[in-house]
Amino acid sequence: MTRPSWQMPVLLTALTIGILLMGIQLWVLTVALDLLLGGEGSRVWQLALVSGAIFLGGVFVLNLLNKVFSQRERTD
C-alpha cells in the first residue's frame, strides 16, 4: 500500500505546529507557577484557559486529521 503524497507534508506541518504550541503551553505553565509563587495566583485561571484552548485546538486538529486520512485512504 502506498501513502498519498500529500499526507506527509500535512502531518509534518501539524506536528511542527503542535510541538511549538506545546512549547508555548510549557512557557504558560512556568508563568503560572511564577505568578502563584509571587502571590498573584488570581491570574493563574486566565493562563489555564489559554492552555486549555491550545489543548482543545490540538484535539480538534488530531480528530480532523484522523478523519481526513481515513476518508482519503478509503477513496485512494
Add this chain to the structure above:
Amino acid sequence: MTNTVSGRQEQWRAEFPYHWDEDDTITRRELLRFTVYTSGALFAAAVGLAAFNRFYRSRAAGVKPLVRLSELVPGQAFHFNYPDPDDESILIHLPEGRLVAYSQRCTHLSCSVSYQPERERLFCPCHDGAFDPRTGEPIAGPPRRRLPRITLEETNGIIYAKELLP
C-alpha cells in the same frame, strides 16, 4: 534461481508482514497523538495550579490581634502569622514611629524576607532581592512586584491585622 530467491522473499514477507511504507506515517501520527496527550497534561497542570490557588491561598483573613503597641520597639520587627497559621508575616516599627506590615513571602519565588534595620531594607537571601520597608516596593534583585501589605488598626493599645492586600 531468481524464482527461488523471490519465492524465499515472499515467504519471508508472509511470515513477517511488516509494512515499511507505513512505518514513518505511523510514527509521526503516534508522535502527533503523544504531543496532544502532553498538551493535555500541561493543561491539567495549569488547572491544578489554579485550583491550588483557589482552595489553599484565597481564604478570607479576618481581624487578628497581634501585639501591644507598648511592646514594639522603634526600628525593630515583630513576626506573626497572617492570614493563615502557616503564612509568615512581619510587622515593622519604622524608626520614624510608623507601623507597617507585610507578608514575608518574597514576590519572586516565595522565599522568606527578613528585616535589616541597619540597611533599611527587607532582604530576601535566596536571590538577593530587597524591598523598601516603608512601601514594600522592590528596590533590588529579581523581584518586580511589591510585597503584599497587611492593613493594621490600633484599638486600646493593641495592634490588629485587618486585611491582606496584594
